[in-house]
Amino acid sequence: MPSGTMHIVGAGLAGLSAAVELTRRGKRVVVHELARHAGGRCRSYFEPALGLTIDNGNHLVLSGNESALAFLDVIGGRDLLTMADHAEFTFHDVKSGERWVLRPNDGPVPWWIFFRHRRVPGTRAADYARLGNLLRANASDTVTQKIDGSSEVYRKLLYPVLLAALNCDPKEGSARLAGAVVRGTLAKGGRACRPLFAPQGLGPALVDPAVAFVRKNGGEVRFDDAVRAVEFGEDRVRSIQFAESTLNLAPDDQVILAVPGWVARTLVPELTVPTDYRAIFNLHFKIAPPSGLPKIIGVINGTTEWLFAFDDRLSVTVSAADRFNEADREPLARQIWSEVAKIAGLNAPLPPWQIVKERRATFAATPEQDALRPSTETRWRNLFLAGDWTATGLPATIEGAIRSGDKAAKLAIAKGF
Structure with a gap:
C-alpha cells in the first residue's frame, strides 16, 4: 500500500473537496493555504463597516447540485442550509415595474x-x-x-x-x-431548481465543517502557508518551495494544485489555463428586508441583477462587472439603493453599506475560454489539477469547484495513491 502524502495547494472549495474525499478514505493529506482562512471566493467574514458577518459573494446552491449536496452530507453541513419547498423565482423589471414569478413544476x-x-x-x-x-x-x-x-x-x-x-x-x-x-x-x-439558503452564511455551512472534517480524520490544514514555486523532475513534482523552506517530496507523495487558474500558471508555466477573467461585485445594505419580500429576486433593466434578502441585510450581485472596477463607490451605492428601495417597497435613505469586489472572480465562460480549460490529469504522474477553471463541464460555480476536487482525489486514488 502507498504510504505517501497528498499535498493540496489551496483551501478553496476545490481543495477542501479533494481533502475531504481523501481523508474520508484514510489517506494522508496536508492542505497548504496562502491566506489565514479557508474558502477562497466562498467564505464568510465579519465586516466592520456594517457590524455584520457577510458572505464575500452571494453564491447560490440549488437542489440539483448533486456534488455540492453530497459534499455537505459528508462534512455535516447540510442541516445548516434550508431548502425552499418549491422552485419559485421572482423577477422584477425596474423600467416597467412589472413583477412575475417563474414556477416550474x-x-x-x-x-x-x-x-x-x-x-x-x-x-x-x-x-x-x-x-x-x-x-x-x-x-x-x-x-x-x-x-x-x-x-x-x-x-x-x-x-x-x-x-x-x-x-x-x-x-x-x-x-x-x-x-x-x-x-x-x-x-x-x-x-432540481429549489434554492438552498444559508442563514448563518456559506462559510459556516460549506467551509468550516470541511476544515473540521479534514482535521478530525487525520489531515492537516495549514494557513499562512504560501507555496512560492514547484520544482519538477523528468515526470513528477520533485519539491514544493515555501517562503522560508523547501519540501522535497517522497516517491509516493502527490500534489493537487487547487489554486486559481492564473496562480496555477505562475507555478506551472507549461499549463494552458483560461486567460480572460471577469469581475463580480456584491453590495450589502444593512437594513432588514420588509416582511414578505422574496429571498431572491432577479432584476431586469437595472444595474442591480440579483437581490438577496437576508434577515439583517439586503445584498445585490452584479456579474461581468468590469465596467464598475474604477467607479466611485458612493455614487454607485446610491444608484443601486434607489433601485433596491423601489423593488423592496422601502421609503428609506441610504443605509450603511459596503461593496465587495472580486476583480478576477471567474473566467469568462465563452467558447474560446472554455477551450483553454485543462483536464484534471497532467503530464506529471504525481500532479493533478482542481478548480472551477478546470474542465468540469460547467461554468465557474460552487458545483463545478466541488466536483473538480472530488474528481482529482478519485483520479489520484485510481492512479495508485
Whole structure:
C-alpha cells in the first residue's frame, strides 16, 4: 500500500473537496493555504463597516447540485442550509415595474409552460421548447447562436440567469456551458431548481465543517502557508518551495494544485489555463428586508441583477462587472439603493453599506475560454489539477469547484495513491 502524502495547494472549495474525499478514505493529506482562512471566493467574514458577518459573494446552491449536496452530507453541513419547498423565482423589471414569478413544476415533464401564471409574461409554451437547442450545442457555439436573443424568454429569463452563471454577456457566452446549466436544473424539473439558503452564511455551512472534517480524520490544514514555486523532475513534482523552506517530496507523495487558474500558471508555466477573467461585485445594505419580500429576486433593466434578502441585510450581485472596477463607490451605492428601495417597497435613505469586489472572480465562460480549460490529469504522474477553471463541464460555480476536487482525489486514488 502507498504510504505517501497528498499535498493540496489551496483551501478553496476545490481543495477542501479533494481533502475531504481523501481523508474520508484514510489517506494522508496536508492542505497548504496562502491566506489565514479557508474558502477562497466562498467564505464568510465579519465586516466592520456594517457590524455584520457577510458572505464575500452571494453564491447560490440549488437542489440539483448533486456534488455540492453530497459534499455537505459528508462534512455535516447540510442541516445548516434550508431548502425552499418549491422552485419559485421572482423577477422584477425596474423600467416597467412589472413583477412575475417563474414556477416550474417539480417533475421532469414541464407542464408548467402551458400555464400563463407559471411562465414569463409575454411568452408561449413553444418558446421554452427551444431551450433544447442549448442541450445540443457544439463547443464553438454562443448562446445567441442557439437561442433568439430578441425573444422575451431570453430577455426576461435566460439573460439574467446566464449572465450570473457564465459571468459574461450571454451573447458571447458558451452555449455548451449554458446547456449544462439548463440540463442540471430546469431540464430536470423544479425539484432540481429549489434554492438552498444559508442563514448563518456559506462559510459556516460549506467551509468550516470541511476544515473540521479534514482535521478530525487525520489531515492537516495549514494557513499562512504560501507555496512560492514547484520544482519538477523528468515526470513528477520533485519539491514544493515555501517562503522560508523547501519540501522535497517522497516517491509516493502527490500534489493537487487547487489554486486559481492564473496562480496555477505562475507555478506551472507549461499549463494552458483560461486567460480572460471577469469581475463580480456584491453590495450589502444593512437594513432588514420588509416582511414578505422574496429571498431572491432577479432584476431586469437595472444595474442591480440579483437581490438577496437576508434577515439583517439586503445584498445585490452584479456579474461581468468590469465596467464598475474604477467607479466611485458612493455614487454607485446610491444608484443601486434607489433601485433596491423601489423593488423592496422601502421609503428609506441610504443605509450603511459596503461593496465587495472580486476583480478576477471567474473566467469568462465563452467558447474560446472554455477551450483553454485543462483536464484534471497532467503530464506529471504525481500532479493533478482542481478548480472551477478546470474542465468540469460547467461554468465557474460552487458545483463545478466541488466536483473538480472530488474528481482529482478519485483520479489520484485510481492512479495508485
